[in-house]
Amino acid sequence: MSLSRSPSPHAGGGWSSPGLTPGSGSSTPVRGYSPNTLAPNSNTKGNSTWAAAKAKSNEVRGYPSFATRNSGFFSRQKKKISNQLPSFNGHQSPHGYVDKDVYGRERWRSSAGGARGTLAILLRRSRVRILLGVFLACLAYICLWGPLVHLYRRSPLGGGRKFVIILGSNVEGGVMELKGAREWAIERNSIHNKQEYATHWGYEIEVVNMLAKKRYSHEWRESWEKGDVIRQTMRKYPHAEWFWWLDLNTWIMEREASLQGEIFNSLDEMVYRDINDNNPLNITHPLPEFYLDELGRALEGDGRTDSLQMLLTQDCSGFNLGSFFLRRSLWTDRLLDAWWDPVMYEQMHMDWVHKEQDAFKYIYQSQPWIRSSVGFLPQRSINAFPVGACGDQNDPAVHYQEDEHDLVVNMAGCTFGRDCWAEIYNFREIANYNNRSVWEKVHDAISSAFEGLFGSGDSAGE
């Protein structure tokens, strides 16, 4: 029974509490009532008690019997408190109507004390809900967004697993030269750079050890391990489609640029098959031989994007295989097979200074079946050079352009009289700057502004 309940009035007026005299307010009323025991008293004294109480109530508004009792905080406040507290007894709704189907709905409304209270409570609750929702959304974003994006990029829709980056490391390691701190630094940094990129886009990465092996040493097939390694990688990733060979002395500059977005979604616009567009080697194209079929004599192969099986770039001196793509296909199997042949190698190994690159250049010219499936990309798309390779003047066709955000820089030829580590370090810094996160950009902007202010104040002081 609620404490706020006042003693029940009797039918004839007054109440059954015994011994209530006008001055006796300090005594605690008997809680509950037991008419059996107290009835005789109340019957005899009922009228006088009632009259006295009535008189008292004229002086004090409210409940006369308690007028003198509000000495404690709780006694004083309990009415207010209890008014605000919900009551769970089946009060009648203010509209005098109870929806039986949704039993209990009105209990909130009725006890909340009018529309304002209802709104307040709803507001309070919805605010909590909104806050909770926002919190959960943030949590989900933090915990799930990354994995979801990653999952998407690895899925067939994202297509990340169609690409494998093959990075040749440990070039001639352990046999031809001793590795110094700089070589180790190049290797460590370069591998990390590609791993980061591959992880970001869901690509596969295969770091291959190009340790000089006896079976590749001179008079045998030095430097043709590239082909073997690509074949092994193709076996290892049976679901991948494109295999991207990268030399160790390369740097991926744009982590946020995917291969699909940069190259493969617009392959037919980017690729040129007619080598006359850029022909530093002066290769005869198309082939003039009358006995070849139309495909063999075609200027642009069959013109279909899906027949492209190899994508490479040309630098100032012709084909460059520091960064190129191969697509899994019968054609590629045959190319990797035809690339090295002992009879050719025996005759040419002294002339082929760039080994497998020169051999490819040779078979591209001598065997017509290769041409129709080879496509050339603009050099800066996957193989930009630093100034110093292919000329010391900045050539926008060849050299890295920072404001155009080229994807890859290849420090081609840096082992010949240039400083590989210095170049890689330089491009790593540029790449780090380009790949700053939003927060870092904001931070940089603020700190530079602050610095500007500070600097101007400093100069003013001087």
Add this chain to the structure above:
Amino acid sequence: MQFALPPRKSPHPLPSARSTRLPYHRRKQLKTVAVAAIAIVTILYLLSYFTSSNSTSAVASSASTSGVVIVTVLDRKVLSESFIKKIVTNREDYAKRHGYTNFFASTSDYEDAIGDSPRSWATLPAVRHALAQNPSSKYFFHLSAHALIMNPTKSLKSHLLDRSKLESLMMKDVPVVPPDSIIKTFSHLKEKDVDLIVTRDGEDLSPGSFILKNGDFARYFLDLWFDPLFRSYGFAKAETHGLDHIIQWHPTVLARTALVPQRVLNAYSKDSPGAGADGTYKDGDLVLRFPGCEAKGGDCDELDPYYMLWQRKAKNG
């Protein structure tokens, strides 16, 4: 205290129970969202499982049309007109019987391409030329000019190209180049993967008589074989050794090559040197070759009695 009955539940639900009502909708929604999310993720996984294996597009390698082209390279510089006439008659009769096409090439046409190399290399650009001229034909049968088709009624299809026939004739896991090359034909080779049918005699593979299927492989095979560095290498037997070389060193060629017994396509006359075991002509064989004449170049007297024999057969057949 004991109760006879469990205490009656209050008709008014407990205050804490009120929270179940509104979230009931939400729970339903959440359930839907969760089911949808799980379904999407599952579909993604399934897709990745099934489509990724199909993502690598196999290049259509063969023309699907039928038809056989017989390629004969005639060196008019060393062959007399009467000899050429015999060979042409022999081929044309066979082609007419079975609806095949003849492609007669002249070595002199390919002199520029061959350069200083032996003239026998002309076979390769000639077959390439035949491919270019007959892009819709399926098979290209190269037969040396010093050879006769001795069994005019036997079609290539029933004799060799028929699926089960070829499957039964293919020699698996045998040394490619006799007698004891360490490179052996693939034991798991299937008929449908075969693009080149070739025989070997006692010493080498025989480019004097082979069948090549039209397609990407044919272009690859002929271009590789005809590479200038092979021609300039000075193989003692020119393109014959070139063929031995590429088949042994390039598994992508070997994987498409069916080796068949010599007499199926390449029976040698009885006086010729270098025939393999059971490689000498017997009555009823499809092809009779005269490698002795081939080595000498020029006309072939050895051929004449067999030509008469063939004429009688052709009349009766």
